Amino acid sequence: VTAEQTRAELLSAAARVFARKGYDGASIGDICAEAGLSTGPVYAHYGSKAELFVAVLREHGHRQFLTIGGSAFDRRRPEQAALVIEAVVAAKRDPEVADLVSSWLRGGEERLAGSIEAAQRAGTLDDTFRPETLGRLATMLGLGSCLTAALDVPAVDHDDWSRLIATLVDSVRAGDR
Amino acid sequence: VTAEQTRAELLSAAARVFARKGYDGASIGDICAEAGLSTGPVYAHYGSKAELFVAVLREHGHRQFLTIGGSAFDRRRPEQAALVIEAVVAAKRDPEVADLVSSWLRGGEERLAGSIEAAQRAGTLDDTFRPETLGRLATMLGLGSCLTAALDVPAVDHDDWSRLIATLVDSVRAGDR
Amino acid sequence: VTAEQTRAELLSAAARVFARKGYDGASIGDICAEAGLSTGPVYAHYGSKAELFVAVLREHGHRQFLTIGGSAFDRRRPEQAALVIEAVVAAKRDPEVADLVSSWLRGGEERLAGSIEAAQRAGTLDDTFRPETLGRLATMLGLGSCLTAALDVPAVDHDDWSRLIATLVDSVRAGDR
């Protein structure tokens, strides 16, 4: 068994266990049991539990962070949402995680703001709103969807939801005022 | 010193420490130090850390849960938001917390749906959307605002935000279609 | 309520709880709950848990120590036996208890030896055995019955037991050799 393979399996197992039990709730033992490893070898790959968690976030977190478009916010899967929430919670204690999450969020909002600004310049989006403001709305919805996904709230009708989002988007289109 | 007074002080201190450090991060010792108490007496008032947390949620949580109106989502205070997030995280492990959070959420959404339905019947709100769908949107925004508040994202311009929310609300008003 | 009454009730409750849960297993809280008191007032009557236990032994212990005759060893009641066992255990750590138990035991064996010697002189008991030896046998059986009573071993047939004891006693009667 190669080392890289073990690393990948460890990362995957850690992602699952962290998502299931949370950062504090997941013990190194749990993760190693999930990966079929002993507790020791973890520290050959990652210096600490925090580092392992950060690695998990880097690997599995970025793509789950605000990448799902608004119309699918009602369909976010719980196991994806869990990592995001844990990241936020962990960010409150671990500065490294805080930096990571902060950079993701900032990056996401900047990309969003860039797209929005471009749309505004192209005349397809109301340019009386600042790009950051619109971006913040999208961020809030994205993060909010993580929480509703984590909790077991009953799903709403998807068609209805899509139409609602479309209506809202239309309302901030240029000329719709 | 009366017992009720100590209880209240303990609850308040616990709320602060839980909000600052999270459920797992906060130790009984931390809370007692904050309350100026010894670790022992806690268990004369609350059977366990989980019970204390639940009591904190019951006392300080319900009013912070989705009670801030939409236009002020950008101004949610971090210490209030933190408890909500911790509640969601704790809900994943503790069934009692899960029930509590679930009932809050359900209650909030039902109240919202009621208001929305009333507005729809009165003809002031687009009645082609189901009340639950509109309610879910508000819930997501509310919860999302908790996460943005917890993270230290820079605030957006408040006037801009208010105008955006107003525009969105207008878009789902009856006749604005 | 007079103080003496409270003392008596406390002693009785302590006897029950110590017998039920053992010295270490019984907490002051348990005893006070049994007595319908608060934990504090105990120390107005007894300086410590150990003192309370000694008082219980003095009050309720002496009469349970080796007072049941040999043929009824199989019928010793658990709650009576429990205090004896606890006393023996406590004697290993508390010198005061050790003295108490020692004096009980010594007194019991001396009384036994006296009776035995009298019987030997009267010619009804084999006088080739020393009285202490026969007394020790009875002591062992008495103490042993406390342990079998404390554990929940199934009872043996009482008639069979009585006949066995009678046979054994006959075997040390004078002339039966």
Next chain:
Amino acid sequence: VTAEQTRAELLSAAARVFARKGYDGASIGDICAEAGLSTGPVYAHYGSKAELFVAVLREHGHRQFLTIGGSAFDRRRPEQAALVIEAVVAAKRDPEVADLVSSWLRGGEERLAGSIEAAQRAGTLDDTFRPETLGRLATMLGLGSCLTAALDVPAVDHDDWSRLIATLVDSVRAGDR
């Protein structure tokens, strides 16, 4: 250092400390200090303090219990007897210990009953007594000898004692009736 070696050392140390201080009086720290270990590794070998105690009983207790013939009951060593007494006391609080002690006692009595029954069939022992009754007598004497050994009662003359036991045994031999 192999695990089995540590296990054995731990067991031996636990046996000593439990015998010296009793089940409740002995702390995990005490045992580990005796074994020259840290407190942590105990739980890699035994799941709990109760399990460790049970293991001690299995290892050091079973051979001391009822295997010494009746003629040596007067010579039981205090440190061996202590474990048996502690087992009875601990059984009253910890259901796990209770189950083990109970099954242990039952097993011992059944083995005894088996031997007795065999002797009865062989015609060397009075078959008018039920095997359980004779076994119970032996059990009582065995347990009783633990208590007299634990307490510091003066020893009786050994020859006298042996002769007494022999006389009693003779009395239940077949044909001696």
Next chain:
DNA sequence: ACGCTCGGGACCCCCCGTTAGT
């Protein structure tokens, strides 16, 4: 002034994150 409510430490079991040795 007595007697109870309340608070104070101390400690215990348990377990966890982490590192040497094989």
Next chain:
DNA sequence: ACTAACGGGGGGTCCCGAGCGT
């Protein structure tokens, strides 16, 4: 790379003094 061990707490509980209320 894994087995085995290490301390450091964490929660929980207990036995026991001070200080208010009757």
